[in-house]
Amino acid sequence: DAKTTQPTSMDCAEGRAANLPCNHSTISGNEYVYWYRQIHSQGPQYIIHGLKNNETNEMASLIITEDRKSSTLILPHATLRDTAVYYCIVRSRGSNYQLIWGAGTKLIIKP
Amino acid sequence: DAGVIQSPRHEVTEMGQEVTLRCKPISGHNSLFWYRQTMMRGLELLIYFNNNVPIDDSGMPEDRFSAKMPNASFSTLKIQPSEPRDSAVYFCASSSASGGALETQYFGPGTRLLVL
Numbered sequence: 001d002a003k004t005t006q007p008t009s010m011d012c013a014e015g016r017a018a019n020l021p022c023n024h025s026t027i028s029g030n031e032y033v034y035w036y037r038q039i040h041s042q043g044p045q046y047i048i049h050g051l052k053n054n055e056t057n058e059m060a061s062l063i064i065t066e067d068r069k070s071s072t073l074i075l076p077h078a079t080l081r082d083t084a085v086y087y088c089i090v091r092s093r094g095s096n097y098q099l100i101w102g103a104g105t106k107l108i109i110k111p
Numbered sequence: 112d113a114g115v116i117q118s119p120r121h122e123v124t125e126m127g128q129e130v131t132l133r134c135k136p137i138s139g140h141n142s143l144f145w146y147r148q149t150m151m152r153g154l155e156l157l158i159y160f161n162n163n164v165p166i167d168d169s170g171m172p173e174d175r176f177s178a179k180m181p182n183a184s185f186s187t188l189k190i191q192p193s194e195p196r197d198s199a200v201y202f203c204a205s206s207s208a209s210g211g212a213l214e215t216q217y218f219g220p221g222t223r224l225l226v227l
Binding site for chain 2: 042103
């Protein structure tokens with residue numbers, strides 16, 4: 001599976017949109033981009049995933065570039081409860097159970 | 112839905128003791144995963160079950176670790192004997208894998224293990 005690169009940490013003001021970038025320049029055609037987050041002392045929580053089209057759900061939006069080498073997770077109106085470590089993971093059908101976890105981005109929402 | 116249930120939530124034990132961690136996956140899910148998380152190594156997959164059968168245990172650190180899934184609604188991870196370096200948070204996750212489709216893994220709250 002392709003590796004991902006994320007910034008170590010980011011700050012965002014409460015109520016503003018939080019944009020979390022992820023680079024996955026070696027992604028292959030059958031690999032999906034997944035986002036999870038882990039709030040302190042809790043288990044990881046699924047957020048969203050996509051292949052090549054932009055995706056939106058009740059939690060967030062996922063924007064994938066046309067060349068698929070990078071993506072951005074958008075939390076439209078960040079709240080203090082969105083403070084967490086956010087993990088970007090690429091995952092292929094061939095390894096349908098493996099999630100390779102990097103270090104993630106520590107997102108801090110400030111009041 | 113109750114989500115993935117793990118017990119105990121916290122465990123403190125002494126080196127050499129046996130530790131058993133328990134997991135109840137989401138009803139209807141047929142895949143179960145055990146992970147370990149430490150500051151040094153992050154999240155690591157220990158073992159993966161599909162339809163109660165261990166498929167990949169390559170992440171199990173050594174023979175002191177064993178995992179079982181006697182039925183679709185219960186799994187255990189056992190450490191015997193435990194060592195201080197086993198101190199970590201252990202997560203159980205489940206998913207409803209179907210025909211190779213990518214299914215979302217749902218995680219439990221974890222068990223914080225401290226081995227003194």
